[in-house]
Amino acid sequence: SQQGEEDPQALSIQEGENATMNCSYKTSINNLQWYRQNSGRGLVHLILIRSNEREKHSGRLRVTLDTSKKSSSLLITASRAADTASYFCAPVYRGYSTLTFGKGTMLLVSP
Amino acid sequence: DAGVIQSPRHEVTEMGQEVTLRCKPISGHDYLFWYRQTMMRGLELLIYFNNNVPIDDSGMPEDRFSAKMPNASFSTLKIQPSEPRDSAVYFCASSEGFGGARGNEQFFGPGTRLTVL
Numbered sequence: 001s002q003q004g005e006e007d008p009q010a011l012s013i014q015e016g017e018n019a020t021m022n023c024s025y026k027t028s029i030n031n032l033q034w035y036r037q038n039s040g041r042g043l044v045h046l047i048l049i050r051s052n053e054r055e056k057h058s059g060r061l062r063v064t065l066d067t068s069k070k071s072s073s074l075l076i077t078a079s080r081a082a083d084t085a086s087y088f089c090a091p092v093y094r095g096y097s098t099l100t101f102g103k104g105t106m107l108l109v110s111p
Numbered sequence: 112d113a114g115v116i117q118s119p120r121h122e123v124t125e126m127g128q129e130v131t132l133r134c135k136p137i138s139g140h141d142y143l144f145w146y147r148q149t150m151m152r153g154l155e156l157l158i159y160f161n162n163n164v165p166i167d168d169s170g171m172p173e174d175r176f177s178a179k180m181p182n183a184s185f186s187t188l189k190i191q192p193s194e195p196r197d198s199a200v201y202f203c204a205s206s207e208g209f210g211g212a213r214g215n216e217q218f219f220g221p222g223t224r225l226t227v228l
Contacts (some may be wrong), residue, residue, distance in 0.1 A: 042220055
C-alpha cells in the first residue's frame, strides 16, 4: 500500500502538554498534508508541506519533513481539550493527483 | 461559500435497496473525490473526477457502485443493490487541483452515514 502510516495509533496527554505524531511514506512526493477529523465530522486540512520544504508553522502547529527518511512529524504545542481528534497524514506522490490517507493517530487531550 | 454539501446526512436502508448519495462541491473546484470510511479499512478513495470526467475509479469496490458528475456543481454515488457490508461513512471532497492557489488541498463535506440492514 502507498498510504502514509501514522505513529502512534493513539496518544493520550494532558492539556498544556505537547503532542507529536509521526508519518512515514513510501516514495517520492510532491507534498504531504496533515488533516484533522473530529468525531463524526469530515476531515479538515491543517497544513501542507512541499517536498522542498523542511519545516512549516501554523499557529500551534509545527510540521517537519525529512525526505531522506521519507517521514514527517506534526507537533501540536500547548495542547487543548479541543485538539482531541484523529490526525491523518496524506502524502501526494509524484505523478499523482490524489491523497493517500493512513489510519490516523487518535489524540485525546484531557483537561 | 457554504463548503462541500452532502445529502442525506444519514441513510438507513434495507439490503437490496438502491441508495443514492449526493454531493455539491465548492464552486470553482475542478476536482471531486468520493471516499468511504470504516473502522476496519480506514479512509478509502473510491473515485475521483476532474472537470466532471471520471479519472480513476479503481477504488470502486464492485459493479454495484457507480458515480456520476453531470455538471460542475453536482455528483452522485449510487449503490445498487446495497448490502450490509456497504455500511460506512461516505465523504465527498473537492479541490482546486495543483494549479490553484490552495494547491491540491481537499475540502471535505460532513459525510453521509449509511447503514444497510
